[in-house]
Amino acid sequence: MITRGSQRGKMLKPTAQGRVGHFMLAGIALLTLTLLLSVIIPLIVQGAPWLNLAFVFRRPQELGSGGVGPEIVNTVVMVGITQFISLPLALLNAIYRVEYDHGSQFARWFDPGLQILLSLPTMIIGLIVVDVAIAHWHWPVSVGSGIVALSIINWPFSIALMVQVLRQIPDSWREASWALGASRWQTIIRLILPVAGADIIEQTGVAVARLMGETAALIYTAGLNVGKKFSLTAPGETLAVHLWYVRTEGLTAHADQEAAATGLVLLILVLMVLWGSQKMAQWMKA
Amino acid sequence: MLKIDKAMDQVTYVSMALFAAIWIVLIAIIVSGAWHFVQTHGFVSSVASFQWDPLQSHFGIGSFIVGSITVTLLALVLAIPGSLALGVLGSRILQGKWQQQFVRFLTVFVSVPSVLYGWWGLTVVVPGIRRLSHTSGYGPLSASIVLALMIVPTFSILSLNALRHVPESYIEGSIGLGASEDQTLWHIILPAARPRIVQAALIAVARGLGETIAVQMVIGGQVRITSLLHPASTLTTQLLTDLPLLPVGVPGHHVLDFMALWLLILMTVIVWLQYRLRGSGT
Numbered sequence: 388m389i390t391r392g393s394q395r396g397k398m399l400k401p402t403a404q405g406r407v408g409h410f411m412l413a414g415i416a417l418l419t420l421t422l423l424l425s426v427i428i429p430l431i432v433q434g435a436p437w438l439n440l441a442f443v444f445r446r447p448q449e450l451g452s453g454g455v456g457p458e459i460v461n462t463v464v465m466v467g468i469t470q471f472i473s474l475p476l477a478l479l480n481a482i483y484r485v486e487y488d489h490g491s492q493f494a495r496w497f498d499p500g501l502q503i504l505l506s507l508p509t510m511i512i513g514l515i516v517v518d519v520a521i522a523h524w525h526w527p528v529s530v531g532s533g534i535v536a537l538s539i540i541n542w543p544f545s546i547a548l549m550v551q552v553l554r555q556i557p558d559s560w561r562e563a564s565w566a567l568g569a570s571r572w573q574t575i576i577r578l579i580l581p582v583a584g585a586d587i588i589e590q591t592g593v594a595v596a597r598l599m600g601e602t603a604a605l606i607y608t609a610g611l612n613v614g615k616k617f618s619l620t621a622p623g624e625t626l627a628v629h630l631w632y633v634r635t636e637g638l639t640a641h642a643d644q645e646a647a648a649t650g651l652v653l654l655i656l657v658l659m660v661l662w663g664s665q666k667m668a669q670w671m672k673a
Numbered sequence: 674m675l676k677i678d679k680a681m682d683q684v685t686y687v688s689m690a691l692f693a694a695i696w697i698v699l700i701a702i703i704v705s706g707a708w709h710f711v712q713t714h715g716f717v718s719s720v721a722s723f724q725w726d727p728l729q730s731h732f733g734i735g736s737f738i739v740g741s742i743t744v745t746l747l748a749l750v751l752a753i754p755g756s757l758a759l760g761v762l763g764s765r766i767l768q769g770k771w772q773q774q775f776v777r778f779l780t781v782f783v784s785v786p787s788v789l790y791g792w793w794g795l796t797v798v799v800p801g802i803r804r805l806s807h808t809s810g811y812g813p814l815s816a817s818i819v820l821a822l823m824i825v826p827t828f829s830i831l832s833l834n835a836l837r838h839v840p841e842s843y844i845e846g847s848i849g850l851g852a853s854e855d856q857t858l859w860h861i862i863l864p865a866a867r868p869r870i871v872q873a874a875l876i877a878v879a880r881g882l883g884e885t886i887a888v889q890m891v892i893g894g895q896v897r898i899t900s901l902l903h904p905a906s907t908l909t910t911q912l913l914t915d916l917p918l919l920p921v922g923v924p925g926h927h928v929l930d931f932m933a934l935w936l937l938i939l940m941t942v943i944v945w946l947q948y949r950l951r952g953s954g955t
Contacts, residue, residue, distance in 0.1 A: 405853025409766060416762035419755035419829075422822055423782055426793040433796070479688035487685060502944045503937075504696060506879035510912050511933045515699050518706070518930075522921035539699070542692065572678040593784065600786020603885035603909070607916055627788045627886075634792055635890055643796075650789050657784055 430654065434647035442648055447613065447629070455649055457613040461623040462656070465530060465609070466598045469537040474591060477545030484546070485553040486561075486575055504543040512539050513604035521608065530623030533609030537598055544597065548590040552583050585671040592664020596657045602627040626653040703937065706930025719931070725896040727919060732928045734908070738935065740898045741907040744816045744888060745881045749874060751821035752828055756877075757863075757870070759825070760832035765858065776833065782826035791890035794819035799891055806902050811893030814901040819891055820881045828877040835869030836862060871950050879943045883936070885909040908932050 445454025488494050516536045520526045556579060564574040580587075605628050614621025624632070626649055633639075634646035710719075714732055722733025763775045798818050803810030839862050847857040863870075893904020894914055906914075912932055919925045 405855050408855035408858060409761070412758040412761045413766055415754055415758035419759055419825060422755075423825065425797065426785065426790060426822065429796055430789065430792065476688055476692070479685050480692050483685040483689045487682075499944050499948060500696075502947070503940050506876075506883055506940045506943065508883035508885055508909050508912075508936055510885045510909050511703065511936060512699075514912060514916060514929055514933055515702055517916060518702060518921055539695070543696075546692075570675050570678045572675070572681045575681075596784040600784075600788060602786070602788045603889075603913055606913070627786050630792065631788050631886060631890070634795060646792060647796075650792050653786060654789060657786065658781070661781065661784055 427654070430647055430650050433644055434649075434651035437641070437644040437648035438651055443652065455626060455629060455652060457617065458624055458626045458629045458649070459652065459656070460617055461530060461609070461613065462599055462625040462627075462653075464617070465534050465537060465623060465625060466595055468534050469541055469598060470591065470595060472534070473538045473541045474545055474594075477542055478549050478587070480546045481549035481553055482575060482579075484550055486571065486579065501543055501547060505547055509536075509540050509601060509604040512536050513606065513608055515539075516604070516608045527620050528608065528610040528622055529620045530609060530617075531619040533605050533623050533625070534619075536604045536608045537601060540601065540604060541594055541598055545591075545594050548594060549587065552586040552590055553579065555586065556582055585668040588671065589664050589668035592660050595660050595664070599625075599653065599657055599660070600627050601625075602631050606631070626656070700937070703930050703933050706927045707934040710927035710931040714928075719928075723897060727915070727925045727928075730925065732925060732931075734911075734928070734932055734935070736896060736898045737906050737908045737911050737932065740813060740892075740905045741882060741909070741936075741939075743898070743901075744813050744820060744892070744907055745878055747813065747817035747901075748820035748824060748881050749878055751817060752824050752877065753874070755821075756825050756828035756832055756873075759829035760836050760870075761858065763829070763833040764836040765862070776830060779826045779830050779833075783830065785826075787823060787884055787887040788890075790819055790823045791887035793822075794887060794891035802902070808902045809893065809904065811891060811904045812900070812902045813892060813898070813905050816888045816892040816907075819887050820884060823884065823887055824877040824881050827880055828873055831873030831876060832866070832870045835866040835873060838869060839865045868950060872947050875943050875947045875950070879940060882939060882943070883909065885913050889913050908936050 442454045443459065444456045446457055447453035447455060484494065484497060488497075513536055516532055516539070520532050520535060521528060526532050560578060560582070561574055564578050565571070569577065602625075605625055609625060609628065610622035611624055611628065611632050612622050613624050617623075630646050630649040630653060633642050633649065637646065639645070710732075714730075719732050719734055720738065721735055722731070723735045724731040724733040725736060759779070763772055763779070767775055794815060798815045799810040801810075802808070802812070802815050802818075843861055843865055844857055847861045848854075852860070888907055889910040892906060892910055894906055894910065895904035896906055896911070898905035912929055916929060919929060
């Protein structure tokens with residue numbers, strides 16, 4: 388292996404002959420990494436000059452040169468309310484799956500079913516919400532409808548994340564707790580949740596980051612423009628939808644820069660969420 | 674048992690019942706819509722037909738199914754070398770602390786919103802293809818390049834984990850018998866990790882097949898697939914573009930449910946394959 392070079396004094400020097408394949412693979416890997424970085428670098432190059440406080444705080448305007456202030460508010464509030472609705476439910480579901488149900492008939496159906504729901508295109512959820520909430524119940528194309536769509540999308544995703552977190556706790560800890568006379572729910576409240584707390588926060592960060600980038604399901608449920616003031620019944624364009632709209636349909640002179648700057652704001656928000664949740668988890672573990 | 678225990682048991686049961694009930698209703702909506710469509714337009718005649726003209730009530734979705742499968746498989750083929758190389762780099766070449774940092778770095782790219790990959794496709798890939806092929810640049814080829822790069826982070830993290838699961842004793846045994854590092858990699862590590870890598874590939878395929886926005890931005894949106902370099906559509910992108918054209922109540926609206934059902938069926942097949950292939954190898 389390549390890094391053994393640093394330990395040459397201690398070990399026999401491996402022949403370079405037998406490692407040509409490793410070098411080639413490392414080359415391909417570096418090329419792929421460069422490609423991945425090439426997604427972000429043009430975004431910074433095009434978006435950064437356009438990015439200033441006015442852009443972040445002002446309202447969008449029909450003729451361009453507006454800001455994305457309301458879009459940021461919509462993104463944050465919609466994702467926040469969505470987590471508030473779906474995270475507790477998902478946690479209860481995961482508790483049922485991990486702590487209560489051990490390989491019954493139900494679990495045999497639940498696991499593959501969850502897998503299917505996880506990979507379901509979010510566009511389908513958008514279609515259903517339009518079919519039922521907007522066409523049938525006559526809800527407006529609004530923040531509220533968007534939150535419904537996001538909650539449905541996030542529910543199975545959060546369950547999968549929480550199941551993964553709860554499974555990491557060794558069974559012997561639970562058995563020890565039961566052996567000391569704790570009931571099942573006392574074990575969950577006093578042992579499982581405190582131990583899992585940091586990981587739950589970190590994984591919630593992942594779920595939040597995913598929802599912030601959601602576009603397809605929100606175009607027809609939350610809409611392509613913003614209301615005069617934030618409200619649940621006003622149209623609620625998010626940052627990701629704004630980027631999509633400006634870049635594909637935008638007619639203004641600076642559509643490209645505006646899209647890049649919007650993308651940069653979105654990326655910074657996503658990275659902030661990931662970084663923040665990781666730091667918080669580390670702080671809780673310490 | 675304590676009283677609170679009994680109550681909380683009920684709460685978890687109810688949460689599970691709610692989850693199951695809501696999803697059964699949602700899927701029933703899709704299935705019933707698709708059933709309406711099949712009754713009026715026929716199953717085989719709409720799947721095998723490539724003619725899409727809602728105004729003349731021709732609802733052939735064959736072109737979209739072909740488009741979805743072509744784009745996804747091409748993306749997988751493009752993503753395999755890079756992802757495996759990243760997996761090998763992260764699990765067998767980098768050591769110790771570097772491995773963790775490497776995984777963390779890739780995880781960030783998993784969370785990059787797909788609309789940003791679509792933006793990259795429009796800004797970098799489409800102009801590039803346009804210059805090379807003298808076409809518009811929009812088409813399944815551009816879409817699969819974007820999709821390939823989008824699934825690389827997921828795919829490489831999963832194959833990295835697959836490679837890590839190969840027992841150290843296999844590797845030591847191979848080296849001990851005099852095989853070089855390369856020979857060990859090709860003949861021992863990769864074959865031993867194959868079942869998990871196949872599973873990783875299927876998860877990547879599911880992500881690619883369900884991707885809507887990044888594909889829609891670069892595929893061009895023509896309803897008939899002709900070649901890799903000319904605009905086409907997939908099931909998901911056609912759902913996105915036709916939802917406002919076929920609103921609820923219009924006779925053709927239920928074709929959208931039919932297309933959604935097709936996506937559901939394809940996803941079910943992928944998940945079924947994952948379970949089948951997992952059983953066969955350890």
